[in-house]
Amino acid sequence: MSLLEVRDLKVSYGGIHALKGIDLDIAQGELVALIGSNGAGKTTALKALAGLLPGTGQVHYAGQSLHNLPAHQRVRAGLALVPEGRGVFARMSVEENLHMGAYCRDDKAAIVQDLALVYTLFPRLAERRAQLAGTLSGGEQQMVAMGRAMMSRPRLLMLDEPSMGLAPMMVEKIFTTIREISAQGVSILLVEQNAKLALEVASRGYVLEGGKITLSDGADCLLGSDAVQRAYLGA
Amino acid sequence: MEILLQQIINGLVQGSVYALVALGYTMVYGILGLINFAHGEVVMVGAMVALAVIKVLLATALSPVLVLLLSLLAAVGVCMALGYGIERVAYRPLRHAPRLAPLITAIGVSIVLQTLAMIIWGREYHAFPQLLPNASHSIGGAVINEVQIAIVLVAVLMMAGLLLLVHRTRLGRAMRAVAENPSAAALMGVNINGVISTTFMLGSALAAVAGLMVSANYGIVHYYMGFMLGLKAFTAAVLGGIGNLRGAMLGGVMLGLIESLGAGYSGALTGGMFGSNYQDVFAFIVLIAVLIFRPSGLLGERVAERA
Numbered sequence: 001m002s003l004l005e006v007r008d009l010k011v012s013y014g015g016i017h018a019l020k021g022i023d024l025d026i027a028q029g030e031l032v033a034l035i036g037s038n039g040a041g042k043t044t045a046l047k048a049l050a051g052l053l054p055g056t057g058q059v060h061y062a063g064q065s066l067h068n069l070p071a072h073q074r075v076r077a078g079l080a081l082v083p084e085g086r087g088v089f090a091r092m093s094v095e096e097n098l099h100m101g102a103y104c105r106d107d108k109a110a111i112v113q114d115l116a117l118v119y120t121l122f123p124r125l126a127e128r129r130a131q132l133a134g135t136l137s138g139g140e141q142q143m144v145a146m147g148r149a150m151m152s153r154p155r156l157l158m159l160d161e162p163s164m165g166l167a168p169m170m171v172e173k174i175f176t177t178i179r180e181i182s183a184q185g186v187s188i189l190l191v192e193q194n195a196k197l198a199l200e201v202a203s204r205g206y207v208l209e210g211g212k213i214t215l216s217d218g219a220d221c222l223l224g225s226d227a228v229q230r231a232y233l234g235a
Numbered sequence: 236m237e238i239l240l241q242q243i244i245n246g247l248v249q250g251s252v253y254a255l256v257a258l259g260y261t262m263v264y265g266i267l268g269l270i271n272f273a274h275g276e277v278v279m280v281g282a283m284v285a286l287a288v289i290k291v292l293l294a295t296a297l298s299p300v301l302v303l304l305l306s307l308l309a310a311v312g313v314c315m316a317l318g319y320g321i322e323r324v325a326y327r328p329l330r331h332a333p334r335l336a337p338l339i340t341a342i343g344v345s346i347v348l349q350t351l352a353m354i355i356w357g358r359e360y361h362a363f364p365q366l367l368p369n370a371s372h373s374i375g376g377a378v379i380n381e382v383q384i385a386i387v388l389v390a391v392l393m394m395a396g397l398l399l400l401v402h403r404t405r406l407g408r409a410m411r412a413v414a415e416n417p418s419a420a421a422l423m424g425v426n427i428n429g430v431i432s433t434t435f436m437l438g439s440a441l442a443a444v445a446g447l448m449v450s451a452n453y454g455i456v457h458y459y460m461g462f463m464l465g466l467k468a469f470t471a472a473v474l475g476g477i478g479n480l481r482g483a484m485l486g487g488v489m490l491g492l493i494e495s496l497g498a499g500y501s502g503a504l505t506g507g508m509f510g511s512n513y514q515d516v517f518a519f520i521v522l523i524a525v526l527i528f529r530p531s532g533l534l535g536e537r538v539a540e541r542a
Contacts, residue, residue, distance in 0.1 A: 070426075071422060072423075072426045072427070075422060075424035080422070081422050088419075089415050089419065091411070092415075096408065100408060100420075100425075103412075104424030148423070149422075152423070
């Protein structure tokens with residue numbers, strides 16, 4: 001059974017149909033990529049799944065309908081989104097940001113453990129734990145955002161363009177961490193413009209074009225497909 | 236010399252009240268980017284409720300201090316409910332409307348509350364009874380009475396408490412998160428509406444305390460008293476840097492001092508042309524000067540950032 005089951009999800013705002021009915025499944029522990037060009041509706045899809053945008057259609061998570069569940073309750077259910085542009089709290093320290101990630105938990109001892117775990121995942125953050133997040137580099141902010149999301153102990157982690165605006169070294173580090181998080185058994189839905197990078201870490205992928213899923217296949221098949229090669233990989 | 240010291244004392248007392256009220260403006264602005272022009276009226280309602288409770292309780296045999304505490308409790312309770320209600324009814328439906336709409340609504344709420352107060356309590360000035368001993372103390376020739384000492388002490392305590400709440404507690408962290416980035420806060424599991432309601436209630440509680448303070452200090456309560464006080468406190472919040480808690484505190488105290496020193500010396504400096512009855516002018520000179528020369532205020536960094 002799927003952890004996340006999306007059927008005919010539609011989102012429109014201001015008269016624009018940003019998502020025209022998409023179907024999507026993620027199994028427990030799976031790493032799935034959602035690729036597509038700018039404006040295809042990738043961010044809209046993630047926001048709707050996180051509860052930040054209203055949508056129509058059926059979304060089932062862990063067997064339960066998410067219909068009308070506000071964003072702050074979806075986090076409690078184990079659905080975390082690392083938003084595009086990271087959304088770190090610039091005027092809070094790194095550690096305060098991470099504590100915000102554990103906002104809906106009250107198991108203090110386990111929170112301390114998870115904090116240590118995040119610092120193992122991102123040693124750089126341990127060095128900068130007292131620094132204001134707004135003063136960090138883009139890559140470090142991405143680490144804060146991902147670490148913060150991990151602090152909620154998600155079952156499904158959604159990442160929106162984690163490589164955006166980062167130096168190649170940093171992108172590599174971030175994607176290594178995505179693999180590590182996936183290896184821990186966390187399901188991941190990865191949205192990327194960098195299709196090659198995303199399909200290399202994912203097991204399956206969906207291609208979103210103009211608000212619709214136009215292709216869905218194993219990541220290897222998509223990487224090899226002529227259509228994807230031409231449209232997204234510049235071959 | 237005595238005049239200087241006396242004006243400084245008066246300024247500190249009045250400034251403490253401004254600071255408490257300014258905090259309400261600045262907290263709401265910080266979290267919603269909204270200037271809640273009805274906030275001054277919440278102060279007035281606090282004063283009115285306190286007075287009503289005192290009138291009832293004075294007929295009983297309770298001690299005056301207990302009466303004062305009970306009236307404070309009632310005023311805080313009513314004002315918190317009022318603050319919650321104002322946000323829920325007037326501002327929440329306009330959360331995503333253009334900025335002008337909630338601003339005009341705020342002015343509307345202010346007028347509604349004033350009018351309701353006038354209908355309930357009438358147009359006349361009400362005397363606020365003397366509950367604390369009126370003993371005065373002399374410091375270097377200047378006089379401060381016990382009510383004024385209590386005002387400054389309570390204000391300092393409340394401000395320290397608020398800073399602790401905002402910087403050391405889970406609720407405070409959630410408030411700061413919502414102020415900085417509401418959707419990111421929601422992604423952390425913060426109930427944004429809950430935090431906004433709480434912010435309004437906290438600000439209104441401070442307003443209730445301030446309402447009781449001005450009433451006790453001047454001995455007068457009036458349905459229109461919140462208007463000027465609200466404008467002055469708003470000025471204080473702008474002076475300190477609106478959205479910044481420490482700024483509201485600093486701005487409040489500074490405005491109190493500026494007003495009081497201005498009123499104390501304007502007569503002498505202008506050869507009697509502008510006497511102390513021009514006191515109110517100073518607040519607005521300050522407001523205009525800040526808006527022209529330092530719109531982000533003394534401690535504010537980035538007023539324009541949140542649209």
